[in-house]
Amino acid sequence: MPSEQTGAPLLDVRDITVSFDGFKAIQNLSLQVWPGDLRVLIGPNGAGKSTLLDTIIGKVRPASGEVQFGGEIISRLPEYLIARRGICRKFQAPGVLESLNVRDNLRLAVRSDKDVFASLSPKIRPQEEARVNELLTLTGLTERQDVQAGQLAHGEKQWLEIGMVVAPRPRLLLLDEPTAGMTAQETAQTAELIRALAGQHAVLVIDHDMHFVELLAAPVTVLHQGQVFREGSLATLRDDPDVMEIYLGRPKEAAD
Amino acid sequence: METQGSVSHTVPRPGRSVRAQSVKAAHLGKAALWPTLVVLALLLAPFVLASYPLALLGRVLALAIAALGASVVWGRAGILSLGQGLFFGLGGYALAMHLKLAATPKGELPDFMVYSGINKLPWFWQPFHSAPFALLMVVVLPGLAAYLIGWLMFRRRITGVFVSIITQALVLAFVTWLGGAQGLTSGSNGITDFQTFMGLNLRGPDFSRELYWATLLILGVSFAGTAWVLNTPFGSLLTAIRDNENRSRFLGYNPAAFKVAAFVLGGVLSGLSGALYTLHLGTISPAMIGVAFSIELVVWVALGGRASLWGAAGGMVLGQLAKDRISSAAPEAWLYIMGALFVLVVMYLPEGVAGLLKSRLSGGAGRRPAPLPMHPEVKDAV
Numbered sequence: 001m002p003s004e005q006t007g008a009p010l011l012d013v014r015d016i017t018v019s020f021d022g023f024k025a026i027q028n029l030s031l032q033v034w035p036g037d038l039r040v041l042i043g044p045n046g047a048g049k050s051t052l053l054d055t056i057i058g059k060v061r062p063a064s065g066e067v068q069f070g071g072e073i074i075s076r077l078p079e080y081l082i083a084r085r086g087i088c089r090k091f092q093a094p095g096v097l098e099s100l101n102v103r104d105n106l107r108l109a110v111r112s113d114k115d116v117f118a119s120l121s122p123k124i125r126p127q128e129e130a131r132v133n134e135l136l137t138l139t140g141l142t143e144r145q146d147v148q149a150g151q152l153a154h155g156e157k158q159w160l161e162i163g164m165v166v167a168p169r170p171r172l173l174l175l176d177e178p179t180a181g182m183t184a185q186e187t188a189q190t191a192e193l194i195r196a197l198a199g200q201h202a203v204l205v206i207d208h209d210m211h212f213v214e215l216l217a218a219p220v221t222v223l224h225q226g227q228v229f230r231e232g233s234l235a236t237l238r239d240d241p242d243v244m245e246i247y248l249g250r251p252k253e254a255a256d
Numbered sequence: 257m258e259t260q261g262s263v264s265h266t267v268p269r270p271g272r273s274v275r276a277q278s279v280k281a282a283h284l285g286k287a288a289l290w291p292t293l294v295v296l297a298l299l300l301a302p303f304v305l306a307s308y309p310l311a312l313l314g315r316v317l318a319l320a321i322a323a324l325g326a327s328v329v330w331g332r333a334g335i336l337s338l339g340q341g342l343f344f345g346l347g348g349y350a351l352a353m354h355l356k357l358a359a360t361p362k363g364e365l366p367d368f369m370v371y372s373g374i375n376k377l378p379w380f381w382q383p384f385h386s387a388p389f390a391l392l393m394v395v396v397l398p399g400l401a402a403y404l405i406g407w408l409m410f411r412r413r414i415t416g417v418f419v420s421i422i423t424q425a426l427v428l429a430f431v432t433w434l435g436g437a438q439g440l441t442s443g444s445n446g447i448t449d450f451q452t453f454m455g456l457n458l459r460g461p462d463f464s465r466e467l468y469w470a471t472l473l474i475l476g477v478s479f480a481g482t483a484w485v486l487n488t489p490f491g492s493l494l495t496a497i498r499d500n501e502n503r504s505r506f507l508g509y510n511p512a513a514f515k516v517a518a519f520v521l522g523g524v525l526s527g528l529s530g531a532l533y534t535l536h537l538g539t540i541s542p543a544m545i546g547v548a549f550s551i552e553l554v555v556w557v558a559l560g561g562r563a564s565l566w567g568a569a570g571g572m573v574l575g576q577l578a579k580d581r582i583s584s585a586a587p588e589a590w591l592y593i594m595g596a597l598f599v600l601v602v603m604y605l606p607e608g609v610a611g612l613l614k615s616r617l618s619g620g621a622g623r624r625p626a627p628l629p630m631h632p633e634v635k636d637a638v
Binding site: 057078079080081083084088089091095096097098099100104107108109111114115116119120121122124161164168 | 485487488489490492493495496498499500502503504505506507508509510511513514517
């Protein structure tokens with residue numbers, strides 16, 4: 001389904017299995033994402049969507065199989081090094097730095113030198129500061145830049161975190177339910193933002209909200225019981241009785 | 257929660273109104289008044305105070321350096337260490353070993369070793385003949401110990417109460433070993449009977465005043481250095497990691513490295529404090545650096561306000577001065593008073609007295625909550 005399958009994939013998840021105390025959250029799953037792709041992952045609860053993202057960013061290690069990113073095996077690297085390779089994830093619950101103001105949240109996200117000793121230099125590169133301003137505009141938070149992140153409204157926190165994960169210009173963005181708790185209008189704006197981001201970044205989105213998925217107008221991968229169940233456009237998947245069945249738990253005949 | 261140090265002030269922020277800047281300047285002017293008065297009072301103290309109060313003040317100022325360390329480790333990085341006495345003790349013993357050797361006639365062994373039947377100076381005592389080496393060890397030993405302990409804990413992602421338990425156990429193990437190793441450390445009696453330090457007579461009439469100046473200078477430099485460090489992006493990152501370790505990690509920062517660095521800074525400040533305190537008291541013993549000391553440090557820092565350097569240092573100074581007064585008047589009541597104060601602070605003043613003053617200063621006599629985007633200068637200046 002990816003728009004262009006020429007060249008090497010950016011993300012290559014190869015036959016991974018993840019098990020928690022014997023329970024296989026992901027079984028022999030393979031998935032490729034090409035540079036600039038926008039891809040949506042859906043699936044019922046427990047399908048392994050979040051576990052897949054956890055595995056890509058190194059929070060969970062696969063029992064077998066491997067994850068390649070830009071041709072390099074990353075599934076053995078510590079998490080912070082995976083992040084530095086250019087994978088950024090937005091978590092389901094807003095993960096902003098509550099006691100810092102909006103601007104400092106973005107500054108820390110933008111910084112290119114992430115070592116302890118480098119952080120002791122108070123200088124900020126002008127291009128990094130310009131990037132912060134750009135992100136404030138992108139997320140509509142320019143007026144709120146001096147507000148402590150903990151004081152933001154829920155939707156604003158979600159946007160700030162999107163700004164933070166976009167900040168270092170990662171090659172791959174993982175967005176875990178980015179519109180959770182947002183109003184219909186905010187959801188539409190977020191869909192627009194994500195569509196604008198695709199192309200510059202490859203984007204992998206998890207969401208439950210079918211209206212939002214429709215707005216993204218991107219290829220959809222359905223996960224079920226830790227495996228890829230179907231791939232296709234939302235329109236074709238909607239009419240697929242098997243997809244209806246795993247979502248609604250009805251027998252095939254009844255779904256028809 | 258407090259607003260922490262902004263990443264930098266070197267780049268002007270666009271879109272800031274002139275009014276906002278003049279409000280900030282007014283805040284600064286008001287907030288700078290008290291620190292100036294405190295510094296002036298400390299500078300004038302030797303000309304005003306009699307010898308006992310001056311010695312007492314110098315002693316508690318030495319302890320305030322350890323409080324700065326606790327403010328970094330606990331207030332900023334969110335690591336509640338109940339074992340800062342370990343680093344305090346390492347700094348103190350490093351200097352005490354040199355002072356003891358300096359007070360021992362050439363070719364002889366320190367008196368306590370003779371009593372314990374030791375007939376050769378242990379290898380690790382040898383280099384402490386050198387004063388520069390001992391001074392170096394005052395910061396290197398606690399720094400190294402903090403590095404090793406921090407690295408082992410934070411790399412394994414040990415957090416919260418487990419860190420408190422481990423650090424408490426380590427300080428307990430350390431004082432137990434010190435107390436038992438009679439021939440090597442003078443055991444529970446501690447090391448005492450010092451005479452000279454780098455040519456200065458520790459028992460001379462001018463020494464207590466000289467020591468006061470030295471303490472004030474080291475405290476001032478430690479304070480300024482710590483404030484500077486916390487105002488760099490490093491300080492913001494400690495806050496970030498405390499707030500949300502995962503978010504920081506998945507932005508590409510290694511939280512363990514930052515926590516170890518904060519722990520080392522806290523350890524070094526404790527070591528400096530311990531060495532100065534040893535000079536002030538003319539002795540160091542396991543009882544001075546153990547569990548009780550480590551917990552008392554946390555209590556005073558909490559009372560003053562752990563998130564602010566002024567709060568932490570001020571809490572330590574005032575707490576120790578009160579202890580000197582109250583515990584000599586009513587020794588049996590002292591522990592209860594201290595415990596009650598701690599409970600009250602934890603329940604009603606999570607940011608300590610500094611947090612209370614901060615909201616008073618900026619919020620118009622507590623009519624409404626403080627405006628949230630506080631500037632670090634204002635916060636630290638309370």
